[in-house]
Amino acid sequence: MASLEQKASEWSGVDPKDAVAVDEINLFQKLGLQTFINLSTNFYNRVYDDEEEWFRSIFSNSNKEEAIRNQYEFFVQRMGGPNLYSQRKGHTALIGRHRTFPVTHKAAERWLHHMQQALDSAADIDEDSKTKMINFFRHTAFFLVAGVELKNQNKGTGCKNCSHHH
Numbered sequence: 001m002a003s004l005e006q007k008a009s010e011w012s013g014v015d016p017k018d019a020v021a022v023d024e025i026n027l028f029q030k031l032g033l034q035t036f037i038n039l040s041t042n043f044y045n046r047v048y049d050d051e052e053e054w055f056r057s058i059f060s061n062s063n064k065e066e067a068i069r070n071q072y073e074f075f076v077q078r079m080g081g082p083n084l085y086s087q088r089k090g091h092t093a094l095i096g097r098h099r100t101f102p103v104t105h106k107a108a109e110r111w112l113h114h115m116q117q118a119l120d121s122a123a124d125i126d127e128d129s130k131t132k133m134i135n136f137f138r139h140t141a142f143f144l145v146a147g148v149e150l151k152n153q154n155k156g157t158g159c160k161n162c163s164h165h166h
């Protein structure tokens with residue numbers, strides 16, 4: 001059976017080594033906290049204003065300000081900054097935290113569309129950092145599609161290892 005990593009690579013089209021290029025330099029040191037706040041604010045403004053109701057509605061039970069903070073704290077932590085996310089919320093456990101949402105291929109593409117737009121409009125991020133970030137986002141998005149699918153298949157069958165993937 002294909003691993004989540006294999007599925008993520010295949011479905012995203014991102015080579016595994018490009019997906020971890022975010023670790024080649026410390027993006028938090030390079031870009032600073034405010035840049036991450038700006039990016040997540042820009043992204044979620046687009047999500048909450050999405051003309052596509054099916055996608056916008058995935059976020060209808062979430063508070064926009066909280067969603068922005070959850071996201072930038074995770075990005076800061078993942079990209080070389082302080083562990084703001086885990087200090088506040090514990091394990092990142094992204095698959096588990098997405099399992100109640102319809103994380104389909106189509107939803108991943110829509111999420112990535114908004115993130116690409118947010119990156120395109122970010123004057124405070126250089127091109128090299130943008131490339132590293134979008135590859136990481138794309139790979140992670142399809143990792144989540146594969147992970148949520150697997151988790152929901154295993155519903156009720158007690159998959160002990162599911163919580164250890166992220």
Ligand code: HEM
Pocket residue numbers: 058059062063066067068070071074089094097098101102103104107108109111136137138140141142144145
């Ligand atoms: C694939 C399509 C995706 C969908 C449909 C989706 C949907 C959601 C929704 C509805 C939330 C709840 C908002 C909140 O209250 O924080 C959320 C949270 C979050 N998402 Fe996603 N997401 C996707 C992809 C991603 C990707 C690619 C990443 C990381 C690169 C990510 C990272 C997060 C984080 C860190 C949270 C906060 C979790 C928490 O603290 O509960 N998501 N997502």
